[in-house]
Amino acid sequence: MKTRRDFLKLSASVAGAAAAFGEAEWWSEPSPASAAPVLQTPETTRKGEMLYRKLGRTGESVSLIGLGGFHIGEPPDEQEGIRIIRKAIDAGITFMDNSWDYHDGGSEIRMGKALQEGYREKVFLMTKIDGRTKEAAAKQLDESLKRLRTDRLDLLQHHEIIRLEDPDRVFAEGGAHEALVEARKAGKVRYIGFTGHKDPLVHLRMLEIAAKHGVRFDAVQMPLNVMDAHFRSFQRRVLPELVKQETGVLGMKSMGGKVILESKAATPIECLHYAMNLPTSVVITGIDSMPILDQALEAARTFRPMTASQVNALLQRTAKAAADGKYERFKTTPMFDATARYPEWLG
Numbered sequence: 001m002k003t004r005r006d007f008l009k010l011s012a013s014v015a016g017a018a019a020a021f022g023e024a025e026w027w028s029e030p031s032p033a034s035a036a037p038v039l040q041t042p043e044t045t046r047k048g049e050m051l052y053r054k055l056g057r058t059g060e061s062v063s064l065i066g067l068g069g070f071h072i073g074e075p076p077d078e079q080e081g082i083r084i085i086r087k088a089i090d091a092g093i094t095f096m097d098n099s100w101d102y103h104d105g106g107s108e109i110r111m112g113k114a115l116q117e118g119y120r121e122k123v124f125l126m127t128k129i130d131g132r133t134k135e136a137a138a139k140q141l142d143e144s145l146k147r148l149r150t151d152r153l154d155l156l157q158h159h160e161i162i163r164l165e166d167p168d169r170v171f172a173e174g175g176a177h178e179a180l181v182e183a184r185k186a187g188k189v190r191y192i193g194f195t196g197h198k199d200p201l202v203h204l205r206m207l208e209i210a211a212k213h214g215v216r217f218d219a220v221q222m223p224l225n226v227m228d229a230h231f232r233s234f235q236r237r238v239l240p241e242l243v244k245q246e247t248g249v250l251g252m253k254s255m256g257g258k259v260i261l262e263s264k265a266a267t268p269i270e271c272l273h274y275a276m277n278l279p280t281s282v283v284i285t286g287i288d289s290m291p292i293l294d295q296a297l298e299a300a301r302t303f304r305p306m307t308a309s310q311v312n313a314l315l316q317r318t319a320k321a322a323a324d325g326k327y328e329r330f331k332t333t334p335m336f337d338a339t340a341r342y343p344e345w346l347g
Contacts, residue, residue: 050092056248071100071108071286136347
């Protein structure tokens, strides 16, 4: 197993990937006072008031705003959740996020109902499975397909890769990745990725172990926000490697489950714009009400690539609050670690 020093060397070795975005240098972990370079925003297409980007090397066009699966399961009224999903799709949001474990399957059931009557054909549908064994992963996938009322997923992801041993389990003989590859061959899945929120070193190790097995992921999901830039940063350590591999970047936790907003250092629109300004294919945001949907749509309508001075000003403003991870509790506490509470989901 690689040491932490090995991983830091690995993250340094991929620094040159920023050149793909027109920058001569990549970020180290700077002091809060240092200026932050602006990454070139990927090619973006506007249709109506929604923005679209390519999902890495897949060439698939997806909405820059993605609808988060966990939060859509929160409205007590199922019909309200369905109305939110359909209004989002009607407004041009095509990327649907979900997971086998959200609300004990309730989020997938709700989304499956919303995607009837022709809505399934309008979206890029993604869900995630927790199983680390082939058997558990295959079982969870079939349950997700049934709940979502579809015979195929556009993207399936290994969920909560948050422990250093998770990559070993996924790629072991009889591990979860075997199930995903078989599902892709069977036409149940088009693309494969993984997610995680704990530490960029775990993401780097997942990429490393995958490469040893000849695997290059189609998409990777990770926290990208105004706090992450300062603390155990996925943006600084993992993003360059994804750019290098032409992997679709799925940004999540732009507001850290609203916790980042408690700092008063940035507004919701600023949080979304910052994540959208990075080389993300999609910024997945939690939407649990019509006003929050309208907020996400407003972020898309008003987004323009940020200048270097705008980025630096925002990072200067958030530096103090971000320094110890207080507002990124998904990194520093177990409160977001569902598979730690329910280890039986891993298989």
